[in-house]
Amino acid sequence: MACVVVGTDEFLPLARAQSAARGLPELPVVTVPHPIGGIAPGVAAAKAEPVAASVLRALTSAPSAASAAGAATGGMRGAPSDLDEFQGWLMEQGWGDGLPAIPPTAERVKRMLAGTRRAPEEIVAVLVPRLGRATIEAVAANAVMAGALPEHMPVILAAVEALADASFNLQAVQTTTHPCSPLLIVNGPIARRLGINAAGNALGQGARANAVIGRALRLTLQNIGGARPGKEDRATHGHPGKYSYCIAENEAASPWEPLSVERGFSPADSTVTVCGSEGPHNINDHGTATPEGLVATVAGTAATTGSNNIYLGGEPLIALGPEHAATVASTGWKKDDFRRAVWDAAAVPRGRFTSENLARFEAIYPEGFADRTSAAVLRISRDWRDIMVIVTGGAGKHSAFIPTFGATRSVTRKITGG
Known part of the structure; x- marks a missing residue:
């Protein structure tokens, strides 16, 4: 059966890579000049008119050889031994993230593998878009490059497994133009043992565990999953969390049960939750002394017309600073009370x-946009229970609102000893 792929020219590298990953490197691809969304109908028609003839030619002609550059799967044959030369070589291969990396020599990878009892050849997950086999050894090689330690491996491996869960929708998160990246939230004893920062500057620099665990996951997604910036990874802007995005919940400062316990795990369990998240949006409120007042501030920050969560759903995250969490809990409010109140208040009028x-959103989410009256409002999630709430950070009257890609669900995995 004849077949052809049609897409915009900006997505040609992704189309080539996906075809090759599925064993169809010669599959013809016909491109339309980008963009095709958000343009006048007449302009779209002018772009589409020449495509019909190109599609017909592609369907009736012999396929031509096409190639897609591969991504690293852990092999470093030919890598320079000199550390400085290695940095340039790594970037030339498309395997670096722009920061200095540690060469994953056989000796270093062997030391990293000591952090797990699992066999090096075991496949942890198959990662899209390249359909790369994330073996324990390949993940370990990327962890070495990131500067991770062997004791970090159980967290990294659990996160890789979580990302491969179908509900996370890794294909979309890896290749979208939206600025999302997997955010890791670590709960339980392992966070304290490894020194994963949950206090001041938790979302910033300064903690090795946060930095290298998040970076190891990013390099794994790029080099094994094959989402290379500007090629398969089509993010318009991206955000700094695409280098590394890993925090722990500040369980000691929280007035409520942690995220992991909410999801059915024991307080003694260590877990990692992955979310397809944007960067954090600061919530500054130094004056409010009541839960209701803080809800108004949070809702005002969260309710925007440009949020994916408005029309794609998903689980936006509110990362309360400990002082804000104490304010919310001061009159006996539980997490669910806060979630419901924020959901009720974070309403965007249809007229905005x-x-x-x-028209576009109605086609995607018709039930949510069915009310066309002047009083209609849209919520920041499809159900109040979809709003995630954690406590993290240090002193100060700040919290963070972290929207998500929307068409993704967070996934929590138990971290085993390796």
Whole structure:
């Protein structure tokens, strides 16, 4: 059966890589000049008109050889032994993230493998878009490059497994133009044992465990999953968390049960939760002394017309600073009380959306946009229970609102001894 792929020219590298990964490197691809969304119908028609003839030619002609550059799977044959030369070589191969990396020599990878009892050849997950086999050894090689330690391996491996869960929708997170990246939230004893920062500057620099665990996951997604920036990874801007995005919940400062316990795990269990998240949006409130007042501030930060969560759903995250969490809990409020109140208050009036976006959103989420009256509002998630709430950070009257890609669900995995 004849077949052809049609897409915009900006997504040609992704189309080539996906075809090759599925054993069809010669599959013809016909491109349309980017963009095709958000343009006038006449402009779209002018772009589409020449495509029909190209599609017909592709369907009736012999396929031509096409190639897609491969991604690293852990092999470093030909890598320079000199540390400085290695940095340039790594970037030339498309395997680096722009920061200095440690060469994953056989000796270093062997030391990293000491952090797990699992066999080096075991496949942890198959990662899209390249359909790369994430073996224990390949993940260990990327962990070495990131500067991780053997004791970090159980967290990294659990995170890789979580990302491969179908509900996370890794294909979309890896290749979207949206600025999302997997955020790791670690709970339980292992966070304290490894020194994963949950206190001041938790989302910033300064903690080795946060930095290298998050970076190891990013390199794994790039080099094994094959989502290379500007090629298969089509992010318009991205965000700094695409280098590394890993925190722990500040369980000691929280007035409520931690995220892991909410999800059915024991307080003695160590877990990692992965979310397809944007960067954090600061919530500054130094004056409010009541839960209701803080809800108004949080809702005002969260309710925006440009959020994916408005029309794609998902689980936006509120990372409360300990002082804000104490304010919310001061009158006996539970997490669910706070979630429900924020959901009720974080309403975007329908009239704030452009007519073009309303037409698009109605096609994607018809039940959510069915009310066309002037009083209609849209919520920041499809159900109040979808709002995630954790406590993290240090002193100060700040919290963070972290939207997600939308078409993704967070996944929590228990971290085993390796």
